[in-house]
Amino acid sequence: MSQMPLQNPQQFFSVVINHLDKSYDGIEVLKGINLEVPQGQILGIIGKSGAGKSTLLRCLNGLEQPSSGTITIHGKLFTGIKESDRRKIQQDIGNVFQNSNLLSRLTVLENVMFPLNLLKVNSKIAHSKALQMLHLVGLKGKEDAYPGQLSGGQCQRVAIARALISDASLLLCDEFTSALDIETSLEILELLRDLNKRLGISIILITHDMGVVREICDEVCVLDQGRIVEKNDITSILLHTQNTVTKSLIRNLINKDLPHHLQEILLQKPKTNCDILVRLFFSSQTAGEPIISSIVKKYDIPINILFGNLDHIRKTAFGSLTIKIPYNIQIINKIMNYLEKRGVSSEIVGYLPQDGEMAWNS
Ligand SMILES: Nc1ncnc2c1ncn2[C@@H]1O[C@H](COP(=O)(O)OP(=O)(O)O)[C@@H](O)[C@H]1O
Ligand SMILES: [Mg+2]
Numbered sequence: 001m002s003q004m005p006l007q008n009p010q011q012f013f014s015v016v017i018n019h020l021d022k023s024y025d026g027i028e029v030l031k032g033i034n035l036e037v038p039q040g041q042i043l044g045i046i047g048k049s050g051a052g053k054s055t056l057l058r059c060l061n062g063l064e065q066p067s068s069g070t071i072t073i074h075g076k077l078f079t080g081i082k083e084s085d086r087r088k089i090q091q092d093i094g095n096v097f098q099n100s101n102l103l104s105r106l107t108v109l110e111n112v113m114f115p116l117n118l119l120k121v122n123s124k125i126a127h128s129k130a131l132q133m134l135h136l137v138g139l140k141g142k143e144d145a146y147p148g149q150l151s152g153g154q155c156q157r158v159a160i161a162r163a164l165i166s167d168a169s170l171l172l173c174d175e176f177t178s179a180l181d182i183e184t185s186l187e188i189l190e191l192l193r194d195l196n197k198r199l200g201i202s203i204i205l206i207t208h209d210m211g212v213v214r215e216i217c218d219e220v221c222v223l224d225q226g227r228i229v230e231k232n233d234i235t236s237i238l239l240h241t242q243n244t245v246t247k248s249l250i251r252n253l254i255n256k257d258l259p260h261h262l263q264e265i266l267l268q269k270p271k272t273n274c275d276i277l278v279r280l281f282f283s284s285q286t287a288g289e290p291i292i293s294s295i296v297k298k299y300d301i302p303i304n305i306l307f308g309n310l311d312h313i314r315k316t317a318f319g320s321l322t323i324k325i326p327y328n329i330q331i332i333n334k335i336m337n338y339l340e341k342r343g344v345s346s347e348i349v350g351y352l353p354q355d356g357e358m359a360w361n362s
Pocket of ligand 2: 054
């Protein structure tokens with residue numbers, strides 16, 4: 001039996017971006033962006049402030065037009081087309097932002113129904129659809145409340161229900177959980193993952209926070225100065241990235257483990273008589289190996305283990321261990337090469353003056 005020919009292979013992707021550039025007044029903000037998001041994927045786009053994340057998202061939701069290049073949404077060309085055609089495709093895209101932008105004079109239910117009213121959908125159908133969406137986001141019983149009576153997390157749930165009510169199959173989130181406390185933010189991310197599974201929607205999540213990305217993203221794309229500098233699955237990014245921009249974003253995540261008193265005296269450059277702090281990353285495969293004792297034997301140096309932790313990236317165990325070694329550049333290079341050969345990623349955290357030892361060893 002012959003296979004059906006693929007009519008349009010791009011339709012298996014929610015989004016395909018080709019050679020996208022965007023300039024404002026001659027200043028290039030996005031440069032040569034190429035990106036494919038398979039249907040059903042949760043993609044995180046991470047980068048520092050000013051990297052171009054929101055601009056990319058505005059190109060994706062049609063609020064901005066790229067200066068050159070193309071965007072295809074579910075196999076349909078989304079750029080360089082008539083306004084009316086673009087609006088049709090936009091119905092398939094839901095947006096949520098840091099501010100939930102709910103209308104304060106409307107009830108929760110009315111807020112969720114709002115996009116369907118604009119589309120002139122029969123009000124009975126809109127009503128029952130809105131109820132269904134509110135249940136889905138965990139807000140059963142809040143239909144008649146007003147946004148002012150809800151918590152920040154509940155407002156974001158309403159915003160999600162509203163974004164998805166016209167059966168959007170692509171959800172774009174810009175710094176969506178930035179204004180929420182950690183616990184609420186985790187609950188909302190959990191909800192997004194649940195909706196992704198239940199409804200099969202693709203999600204593109206933009207954030208400056210690696211902690212957010214780590215929770216739910218299948219793949220991560222690092223944007224720096226308007227370019228994609230890295231794209232990989234989250235485990236590979238956390239364990240094996242060689243990119244300095246990515247490393248600095250991860251450092252924000254992990255440096256929380258470094259005790260405050262050490263952070264205060266940590267040097268960025270070595271000086272005479274100092275120790276070096278090296279952080280090792282273990283994955284499930286390498287976690288059981290006696291790496292530290294092998295290094296002590298092989299290089300005949302004292303190693304102090306400062307602290308370690310075991311964490312999980314989704315279901316994969318992931319550990320880090322921070323060690324202190326007397327600074328000697330030749331030996332450090334040898335150790336780091338040795339670690340790499342054993343499949344353990346490592347990075348230099350910083351340097352500590354040896355005279356500072358009393359302060360933190362006690
Ligand atoms: N409408 C605009 N006009 C001119 N410059 C802009 C505009 N929007 C964004 N920029 C510039 O583009 C760059 C990227 O901005 P943005 O996409 O908001 O970054 P991010 O969301 O990663 O913080 C910044 O330098 C910003 O000043
Ligand atoms: Mg932004």
